Amino acid sequence: xxxxxxxxxxDGFHLVIDALKLNGINTIYNVxxxxxxxxxxxxxxxxxxxxxFRHEQNAGYAAAIAGYLTKKxxxxxxxxxxxxxNGLTALAHATxxxxxxxxxxxxxxxxxxxxxxxxxxxxxxxxxxxxxxKAAYRVLHAQDIGIGLARAIRAAVSGRPGGVYLxxxxxxxxQVMNADAGQKSLVKVIDAAPAQIPSPASVxxxxxxxxxxxxxxxxxxxxxxxxxxxxxxxxFVEKSGVPFLPxxxxxxxxxxxxxxxxxxxxxxxxxxxxxxMLIGARLNWLLSHGKGKSWGDAPKKFIQVDIExxxxxxNIEIVAPVVGDIGSVVSAFVSAxxxxxxxxxxxxxxxxxxxxxxxVAKMAPKLMNNKSPMDYHGAxxxxxxxxxxxxxxxxxxxxxxxxxxARGVIDMYKPRKRLDVGTWGVMGIGMGQAIAAALETGNxxxxxxxxxxxxxxxxxxxxxxxxxxxxxxxxFNNDGIYRGTDxxxxxxxxxxxxxxxxxxxxxxxxAFGGVGVNATSPDExxxxxxxxxxxxxxxxxxxxxxxxAGSESGRIGNLNPQSVLxxx
Ligand code: OXT
Ligand code: ADP
Ligand code: MG
Numbered sequence: 327x328x329x330x331x332x333x334x335x336x337d338g339f340h341l342v343i344d345a346l347k348l349n350g351i352n353t354i355y356n357v358x359x360x361x362x363x364x365x366x367x368x369x370x371x372x373x374x375x376x377x378x379f380r381h382e383q384n385a386g387y388a389a390a391i392a393g394y395l396t397k398k399x400x401x402x403x404x405x406x407x408x409x410x411x412n413g414l415t416a417l418a419h420a421t422x423x424x425x426x427x428x429x430x431x432x433x434x435x436x437x438x439x440x441x442x443x444x445x446x447x448x449x450x451x452x453x454x455x456x457x458x459x460k461a462a463y464r465v466l467h468a469q470d471i472g473i474g475l476a477r478a479i480r481a482a483v484s485g486r487p488g489g490v491y492l493x494x495x496x497x498x499x500x501q502v503m504n505a506d507a508g509q510k511s512l513v514k515v516i517d518a519a520p521a522q523i524p525s526p527a528s529v530x531x532x533x534x535x536x537x538x539x540x541x542x543x544x545x546x547x548x549x550x551x552x553x554x555x556x557x558x559x560x561x562f563v564e565k566s567g568v569p570f571l572p573x574x575x576x577x578x579x580x581x582x583x584x585x586x587x588x589x590x591x592x593x594x595x596x597x598x599x600x601x602x603m604l605i606g607a608r609l610n611w612l613l614s615h616g617k618g619k620s621w622g623d624a625p626k627k628f629i630q631v632d633i634e635x636x637x638x639x640x641n642i643e644i645v646a647p648v649v650g651d652i653g654s655v656v657s658a659f660v661s662a663x664x665x666x667x668x669x670x671x672x673x674x675x676x677x678x679x680x681x682x683x684x685x686v687a688k689m690a691p692k693l694m695n696n697k698s699p700m701d702y703h704g705a706x707x708x709x710x711x712x713x714x715x716x717x718x719x720x721x722x723x724x725x726x727x728x729x730x731x732a733r734g735v736i737d738m739y740k741p742r743k744r745l746d747v748g749t750w751g752v753m754g755i756g757m758g759q760a761i762a763a764a765l766e767t768g769n770x771x772x773x774x775x776x777x778x779x780x781x782x783x784x785x786x787x788x789x790x791x792x793x794x795x796x797x798x799x800x801x802f803n804n805d806g807i808y809r810g811t812d813x814x815x816x817x818x819x820x821x822x823x824x825x826x827x828x829x830x831x832x833x834x835x836x837a838f839g840g841v842g843v844n845a846t847s848p849d850e851x852x853x854x855x856x857x858x859x860x861x862x863x864x865x866x867x868x869x870x871x872x873x874x875a876g877s878e879s880g881r882i883g884n885l886n887p888q889s890v891l892x893x894x
Contacts (some may be wrong), residue, residue, distance in 0.1 A: 356403035363494035406447035457879030460488035494887030539601035547607020555653030567669030578738030597622030677751020725776020726880035754782030796862035810873030835866035
């Protein structure tokens with residue numbers, strides 16, 4: 327038939343693909359199977375990158391971090407019930423962390439599911455997804471695919487970003503409609519995340535409070551990194567002269583070696599500051615809810631910049647709430663500050679600098695030891711220099727000691743280069759994040775993983791090899807969770823926190839054609855990591871760490887409930 331004739335047809339498969347492409351979505355993270363195998367094939371044929379994982383949770387974590395890195399919703403595509411549930415953890419994680427993501431799952435026949443007659447992979451997925459995401463939609467008719475995807479995109483990226491569920495029943499894909507009408511039904515979303523301009527009064531109020539401070543502090547969170555207002559934030563912070571404390575994933579927004587950086591004086595600035603301005607950081611557990619011992623006794627005033635009005639006063643009183651997107655707010659701050667802004671009292675900025683230098687000097691010798699087996703500091707001293715030499719490389723980091731110590735030791739120099747466990751402290755983000763970071767940015771990735779943490783997504787080393795990605799995984803192998811030294815005296819089973827001693831994770835990478843290295847000293851580690859980062863070949867380095875080197879739960883051991891009957 328001639329193109330454009332009224333008999334020309336399209337179907338659900340093609341409308342989903344056309345709708346994604348129309349909205350600039352060029353990557354899908356998925357695990358194939360009934361009913362979405364052909365959708366993946368056709369998407370690939372249509373020029374979308376379709377990345378197939380070994381488990382949906384890892385595809386989901388990849389999509390979530392792709393959303394964080396790009397400000398476009400990351401797409402995870404799964405099969406029904408079990409595949410959907412495997413992806414759901416990542417969807418909830420995206421929502422918790424304010425990352426834009428869309429989980430698209432195929433689903434079974436509505437008529438059978440609703441009567442609970444036992445369909446293939448039967449589950450009421452929409453109902454189950456709802457409490458775990460920002461929004462959930464189902465499309466039943468091919469002509470609604472365009473609107474369905476438009477709603478999903480807007481819900482994911484506007485306001486506070488988060489996870490969205492889109493339910494596509496198997497029957498939808500085969501539905502046929504006129505091709506012309508199909509094209510007309512698609513929606514290109516205009517201005518999906520509109521600027522949210524702060525009210526001038528809120529800007530003035532915030533600056534008045536900041537101006538009145540004797541010991542001010544700015545806390546930058548991952549919302550500030552997400553906003554991609556890097557220049558505006560730098561201008562504001564530098565013009566203010568106020569010390570700044572980066573939350574974990576905000577490290578590098580301004581470089582960690584910036585003269586105003588208070589990252590190495592954390593306890594001091596939390597305790598002694600009198601005015602705290604939060605920019606894209608919540609007063610959740612990571613900031614002790616804004617109260618208690620870590621915040622000291624002196625009265626404090628909080629200013630908060632956030633796109634989500636409900637975040638204000640969530641834990642303590644916010645005397646100057648500023649609701650808006652961070653780019654707009656920070657620009658408004660800079661204009662309203664004018665030319666005559668005076669820097670904070672120098673006794674305060676000097677006190678912060680002195681504390682920082684003390685802590686840095688205390689750590690320096692630990693980073694230079696050449697012990698074998700390695701301790702955390704000896705190994706991390708090497709990795710610190712790897713990132714210093716390659717500030718564009720992306721650092722992925724999970725574990726307990728492996729996470730907490732790497733966060734402190736490895737300085738970051740550029741925005742959005744540090745990706746980690748986020749708000750939930752979740753293990754398993756490692757390989758998904760590494761894969762998405764490599765694909766979305768083209769930069770080499772260094773994934774620093776506890777041996778336990780790695781286990782949650784380790785099978786994806788095959789995916790890394792299959793797509794030949796520039797990912798170097800370094801496993802801090804201390805034979806277990808926190809430590810490899812626990813002993814069970816009750817029976818023949820190993821203690822609950824220990825793994826096979828002397829395991830060789832490097833062999834896993836070799837099994838799929840990548841480079842495997844067993845490194846027993848900082849020198850060996852250094853050589854292997856530098857080679858991997860320069861060659862861009864998929865590499866896994868098994869870094870042998872003293873099993874006794876770690877501590878229970880890293881830096882957050884205080885969160886473990888204690889039994890009154892049994893002393894540790
Ligand atoms: O100012 P002071 O003097 O206090 O000093 C601070 C800084 O100023 C200073 N500092 C520096 N000094 C010198 N130089 C530099 N450059 C510098 N920078 C900073 O250092 C100190 C400390 O600074 P920091 O770190 O900023 O401050 P602090 O006090 O630690 O900050 C508090 C927090 C809360 C903000 C921070 O600690 C934080 O962000 N923590 C995140 C913790 C987290 O999320 N942990 C992960 C979860 S733990 C646990 O749950 C695990 N599980 C269970 C599990 C999970 N999570 N998920 C799932 C799906 N299932 C189960 C498991 C299974 S961990 C885990 C596996 C662990 O085993 P692995 O083998 O993987 O790992 P290993 O432990 O290595 O064996
Ligand atoms: P961290 O873990 O680094 O402390 P959180 O995830 O707790 O950071 O906080 C991020 C905050 O940033 C959230 O409250 C979210 O609403 C906010 N946020 C995200 N994007 C923007 C944006 N573009 N403008 C303003 N606030 C934002
Ligand atoms: Mg370990």
